[in-house]
Amino acid sequence: MSLLQEAQDMEQEIIGWRRYFHENPELGLELPKTAAKVQEELKKMGVRFRPCGQSGVLGYIGKEGGKSILLRGDMDALPLTEDTGLPYASQCPGKMHACGHDTHAAMLLGAAKLLKAHEEELQGLVILMFQPGEETLSGARSMIEDGCLENPKPDHAVAIHIAGEPYQTGQVKLSRGTIAASSDNYRIILHGKGGHGASPQNSINPIFAAAKIVEAFTDIGRYEVDPQQPTVVNTCSIHAGTTYNIIPNDCEIRGTVRTFNEEVRANLLSRIQETVEKICSLYRCTFEFYNDFSTPSNYSEETFSDELYAMLKRDLEGVEVLPLDSSRMMGSEDFAYVSQKISSCSLSLGASNPDIPHFPAHHPKVQFDEKAFAYGAATYAQAALSYLK
Template structure:
């Protein structure tokens, strides 16, 4: 079967796309300040005809604006750029050369796909009635980079976008398959930190102390019970305590115990209720054990909500470019979080997953995103390039 012309053009760019992806993979950077990554993106975009490029004031962002041959609205495409704090154990020939840092979530692929999409779109400016904003974003991994770029004016640099799209590769989705759904796509996230304070003493005489460890353990159980009793099963939430520490040795009851965890929701109403209930459970469970609790809830990303029209557009585009079976219905949202939610709160758009499971591996058993062993199939990069460019071309087709 003859490939779609846009996919064929993206495939011609594949060597360049892969080269950029691997260069970024070797030298990952974390957070909002990514000077080496920013320089690599600027160098890659320097010879793209008609592209106006600027950098951020508050972070190492890059924004490209491509103006079509005719006037019209603005469309935004995003690629996030930052890495994660973990060592790489993939054995790849282009593995990270930075100790304790790895592109374990595929953001290097996102940058490379967006840069090559810029080339495809530049070559087709006469087919664009409007402008394309290319949003190269640092700080997605917990640093609120999208919010920072919005504060820096990315949504106003070329007129408020009428639609937006971000693609995210996934190692546990079959290669080339597109997963996207209308409405809540990904969860909100908040961080829970609790310090339970009692009275220390000898472990042989717990009656003469106030044991914060027991209170902390009871709190974990009470939180799990609370979710099932206070939160509707039709608007789900997750509370996970993933970090617990207390004391210094086996025969001393410490004065304090500490909990850390995460809260995930699919609606802002349930998020508000969950925060209230978590605080109540922590305070009163500690009090029932004669202890006190200090509860800190650190707000994270909001719910990622996809626009139904944009979702339908992306699904139709995927089927056209990649085949009729490439965009099966996605029944359930993902309880992970995404700061593209900040963009989607202001612009109708979609976050979509692009399957990149490595060849010869069952996606269900592949090392997942954020694993120190995750591997992505680079063959899918051309599909991502074509999807990003095709979305902008469709949204800005002359009417």
């Protein structure tokens, strides 16, 4: 029997786990119910595990001492209210699994059960990484700080993200190269001196400094970066003042920097800080600068991606493995923290079919085809089985 058939035999169980996670979405690094459910199911399967970081769980199947591979599934939801009308819709207004991380957690549990049944065949160790806080770009970091990539250090890591159109149920696509941008999200608070709008000579208006900063950031993104390096420097929020004739004390600017090259990234971050310092000094303001959350670029290492592609093409019966894809997106994915340390590959799992209305991820009406979950569990498990042959 193929691994896919084995996964399809336990499909109802995977769907059940997924519906539980879907009805009980939790945010960021605070996933007490989700982590407890994962631990409870691993315990039932007889899989050894330990809590890791805040709300993370690490499972271990196979034997230590040889090769090892890490399988990562994230499990956090988003702060929005669900509008699908599904019978298993979120029971928590203001929270929804709109990025499909509930399906990742359920599919990784499915893979755990498959791999436990094949444990004797594993010539090495599978590390299951159930991760919180992807949407806040904090979960992978918190698990790495708590040693998820040490003792033992995995040779390779694999992440799956569920995907809607154009990818159909039954298809899986491996990426190759740098595929998701780095993301740095800055917040700058400018401090001036408030006063009467009719008496500029007695005040320092931080809005004028903010205007120059926004303009300078745009120029840096446009004129200081190699045009061959896709880059975004974008101001997305600016707040100051209350009415017509009061000069405010403060002005807050928020925005994001995206690129694929770590050298370009370091240079941009240092240039935007320098710009704030110089403009503030010229316009007599003081400032606070925060990079509130960030992630490096996500990298599917070429040699491993080629190797995994060949293995899945050969071994993953019943699943359509699409050609390797080197296209990039300006969005970010915090599996990047793993991929910068361990040779990794990111996969997209098709989960659309013509009967399901199409909405993009992060939309309150987004839905994923439940038939796709067996394919996802089989793909996770086959990656480990084939690598640890």
